[in-house]
Amino acid sequence: MSSLLIKVTEDLKNNLIKSIGAAIKGGKLLNAQIPDINIEIPADRAHGELSTNIAMVSAKLFRVSPLNIAEIILDNLAVDKSFVSKVEIAGAGFINFFLSQKFFSECLAEIKSLGEEYGKCNYGQNKKLILEFVSANPTGPMHVGNARLGVLGDCLSSVLKLAGYDVFKEFYVNDAGNQIEKFASSLDVRYRQIIEGEKNVFMPEDCYQGEDIKDLSYEFYEVYGKKYALCNTKERKDKLTAFALPKNIDSMKKDMKKYNIFFDNWFHESLLYESNNVSKVIDMLSHKGLTYEFDGALWYKATKFGFEKDEVLIRKNGIHTYFASDIAYHYNKFKVRNFDICIDIWGADHHGHVARLKSAMDSLGVDSGNLHILLVQLVKLVKNGEVVRMSKRTGKAIKLADLLDEVSVDSARFIFNMKEANTKMDFDLDLAVQKDSQNPVYYVQYAHARICNILKSVPDGVKKNLESESIELDVLTSFEEKQLIYDMALYTTQIINSAKNFDPTGITKYVIDLATDFHKFYNDHKVICDDDQIMSARIYLCMCVKIVISNILRLFKISIPEHM
Numbered sequence: 001m002s003s004l005l006i007k008v009t010e011d012l013k014n015n016l017i018k019s020i021g022a023a024i025k026g027g028k029l030l031n032a033q034i035p036d037i038n039i040e041i042p043a044d045r046a047h048g049e050l051s052t053n054i055a056m057v058s059a060k061l062f063r064v065s066p067l068n069i070a071e072i073i074l075d076n077l078a079v080d081k082s083f084v085s086k087v088e089i090a091g092a093g094f095i096n097f098f099l100s101q102k103f104f105s106e107c108l109a110e111i112k113s114l115g116e117e118y119g120k121c122n123y124g125q126n127k128k129l130i131l132e133f134v135s136a137n138p139t140g141p142m143h144v145g146n147a148r149l150g151v152l153g154d155c156l157s158s159v160l161k162l163a164g165y166d167v168f169k170e171f172y173v174n175d176a177g178n179q180i181e182k183f184a185s186s187l188d189v190r191y192r193q194i195i196e197g198e199k200n201v202f203m204p205e206d207c208y209q210g211e212d213i214k215d216l217s218y219e220f221y222e223v224y225g226k227k228y229a230l231c232n233t234k235e236r237k238d239k240l241t242a243f244a245l246p247k248n249i250d251s252m253k254k255d256m257k258k259y260n261i262f263f264d265n266w267f268h269e270s271l272l273y274e275s276n277n278v279s280k281v282i283d284m285l286s287h288k289g290l291t292y293e294f295d296g297a298l299w300y301k302a303t304k305f306g307f308e309k310d311e312v313l314i315r316k317n318g319i320h321t322y323f324a325s326d327i328a329y330h331y332n333k334f335k336v337r338n339f340d341i342c343i344d345i346w347g348a349d350h351h352g353h354v355a356r357l358k359s360a361m362d363s364l365g366v367d368s369g370n371l372h373i374l375l376v377q378l379v380k381l382v383k384n385g386e387v388v389r390m391s392k393r394t395g396k397a398i399k400l401a402d403l404l405d406e407v408s409v410d411s412a413r414f415i416f417n418m419k420e421a422n423t424k425m426d427f428d429l430d431l432a433v434q435k436d437s438q439n440p441v442y443y444v445q446y447a448h449a450r451i452c453n454i455l456k457s458v459p460d461g462v463k464k465n466l467e468s469e470s471i472e473l474d475v476l477t478s479f480e481e482k483q484l485i486y487d488m489a490l491y492t493t494q495i496i497n498s499a500k501n502f503d504p505t506g507i508t509k510y511v512i513d514l515a516t517d518f519h520k521f522y523n524d525h526k527v528i529c530d531d532d533q534i535m536s537a538r539i540y541l542c543m544c545v546k547i548v549i550s551n552i553l554r555l556f557k558i559s560i561p562e563h564m
Contacts (some may be wrong), residue, residue, distance in 0.1 A: 003121075003492035004107050005119070006139045008083050009050065011038050012097060016054060019076035022537055028072050029062045041490070045479075048096035049486060050090070055093035068095025104482055105473035111544040119551055123496045124165030129331050131157050133345035134256070139183040140212055140394045142255050145347060148425065150400075151416035153345045154261045155504035163499035167341070169263045171256075172329065175245060176269040178319055183208060184237035187244055190217035195229050213458045216244040230501045244448045250304055255400050260409055260557040269432040270326050277336075278328040281364065282313055285327075305359040323353070327360045343502060344373045345421070351375055374502055376421040383410040383429040407432040410558045417508045417556065440512055444549060445561050448523065449516035451546040452562040457528050458539055465536045466543075475537045480521040484541065487514045488548050504556075511552045518545050534554035 016037050021560040035058050042051045055070035062069055070093040079087060085100040111118050133153025136146045154170070161167045186207040193201045194217060202210070220243050228236045249266070256262065272278050282298070285291050296316040300323070303310050313324040317373060333342050346353075354375070358368035376393070381388040381398055388398065411432040411527045418440065420427040437443045465471060476482065485561070491510070498506045527538045553560045 003489060004083075004110050004120075006496075007493055008099070008103065009039050009493075011080055012039055012050065012052075012084070014079055016052065016073065016538045018078070019052075019073050020058075022076040023072045026076075027373060028075075029064065029069070032061050034058075035061065042096065044482065045221065047090055048086075049099040050150050051090075052095050052097075052098040053093070055095060055418055059093070069093060070513065074398060084456075091548070092398075096142075099486075100476065101474050103489075104476065104485045107485055108473055108476075108540060108544050111488055111547055112540065115547055116551060116554075118547060119491050119495050119555075120164070121160055121492050121496060122164040123499055124163050126164060127168050127340040128168070128274070128328060128338065129160060129165045129341040129343065130168045130170055130337070130339040131160070131343045131345075131438050132170045132172050132218060132260075135174070136252060137179055138173055138175055138245060138252065138500060139208060140248070141178055142252055144379055144381055144398045144403055144427070144541060145376075146401065147400045147403055147412060148416045148427075149345055149347070149376050150256065150259055150261050150415050152374075152421055152504065155413070155417045155507075156343075156345075156498075156557050158557075159495060159498045159507060162406075162555065165341075165496050168265070171252075171263045171266045173249060173266055173268045174322070175249075176273055176320075177322060177325060178322060179314075182206070182318065183245070184214045184241045187220070187240040188233065188237050189219050190214050191220060191240060192229070194228055203337070211370040212248075213334045219247070220244065232362075250337045254336060254527055255404075258404055258409070259400070260413065267329070269329070271318075272325055272332065277332055278325055281328040281331050282324060284364055285313075285360070298506060300356075300360065302356050302359065305363075307356060307359070310475075323356070326353070326357060327347060327364070328362060330357065330371065331364055331366065334361070334370070335364075340370065342371050344371075346375055348375045348377045369470070373501060374421050377424040379416075379425045379427055381429055382426045386501065387426075388429070399516060410441050410445075413556060413558055414444075414508065416506055417459055420503055420505050444511050444515045444553070444564075445559070446564050447518045448549045448553070449561050449564040451518075451542045451549075454527050454542055455539070455546075458476060459528075459532075459535075461481075462532060462536050465532070466539060471536050471540050473537050475534050476541060478523050478525065478535060480517070481538075481541060484517050484545060487517050489543060491548055491551075507555070511549060514545070518549075 001355060002468040012479055017034055020029065020034050020294050022084060024034075035054070036195040037052060037054050039050050039052050039059075042048055055073060058069060059066045064072075070089045073095065074087060074089065077087065081100070083100055084097050088096050088098075090096050094256070131153060133156075134142075134146055134150045136142045157167050157169050185204075186209075187202055189207060190213050194204070207213075217240070220240055223243070224239075227241055253266070268559065282291065285300060290304065291313065292299055298314040300311045306366065311323050312321050314320050333339050351374075354373045357373075361371055363370040364555075377452045381403075404466050407429065415427060415432055431439055433435050433439075435442055437446065476485065487510075492508055492512045498504055521541075525538065527535065527542060529535050529538075550560045
């Protein structure tokens, strides 16, 4: 699918290239390679609907002033007058394009015709893309940081699919390595404390201290009693881990389901070891001369690629590092499962790991340019103007499940998708539960519900006109009406930009702006009015706004109320 605005923009680019080419051929401009032409949306609609600065960026190349270049371009420029009503030069050489009434009318017809399909495009060309996100440590409950990662990942997945990518969503379960050993040790201490008393069994500071570890150990005790009290430590730890880890993973799946997030696959790190993938990848690096042994550990020669220090692959105790399994995991995604593009969404504390992982991929013959890692900054919960620092029960980070008990899934998904990943975020709990226009998701949902209410009031005669599609849309000439149509015309372009930048938050901002312009239109213009022709056109306009808003809410798995 493609939008009318994209077609018009592409036609303008081609015509500008032809015009400049004709000017070069005619000797009016120097013979030089035509630079890329960028067509933008002016900040002020008084300057038209589209604009290009080609005359300004090519001035040095052609050795002519931007204003003269713009005039030369216009002398040779042929435009589709059915969609472009006027072209003018502004300022030092901007070329502004004003779109015709026919454009606005046909844009509405396109939206109405495509319905739920409006916004789809083939930008991604069906490339196989794997998107890994959340991937919370399974040794404890999910927290608020995971809530933000989850929304950004899930919303990005939806945008990429709409943009034409073949998207596969994956949760990477870290069920191997040092953190699992720590998890087992923590469970072991708590289990022995139940049997021998807390005073008699010391809990090391580097163990997991949360109440969840106590709960899991007690559940194990309720099932097995003192059965494993006297067995060797390794056997007891293995039994405790085999009992507790699936419970934590199942709890994660339940949290994600409650959050309307579903993965195509939960990939277990342990599989990389069971299939010897980690060993194979380390052997490949060793064969390339990129590993060495020192002080009982195996190291990766990161300094060979300009890094300050080398990285451990296998520790003295024989346990592989996260870095080692991560190299194997990403090699698996690219070379074993043959994904074209790999996107990871990680917490900001992983920033030092990004470049090293990319260098390892290049070393293994994987183009690291196809590996994109988005780092998500911290999120703070704010209530009554103050930061909520910890859970009352655990003294640790607020659990995702607790957040969703207090805030609706709609609010959480919408608000977490309002700030770009690379910016810190304050999540206002008071705002998230408000049921008024201050709450952004309520504000957008109310625009949809308001349209539904309007449509219930449509007279029978106008309904017949709408059913017959015999609507004269050229009567929609006011600034507010055309602004609303132009907003909707931009939707597919917004999808492409969000997909290109791997940033779904642009769509959230877009739908807020669309709702704002709808509310302005509604306050300034009577929809149900005495003039049947104007009323029919405005009803048609409202129906199109309803389509776009509902498409976006559906895209982000947010409910679409018909009354509020």
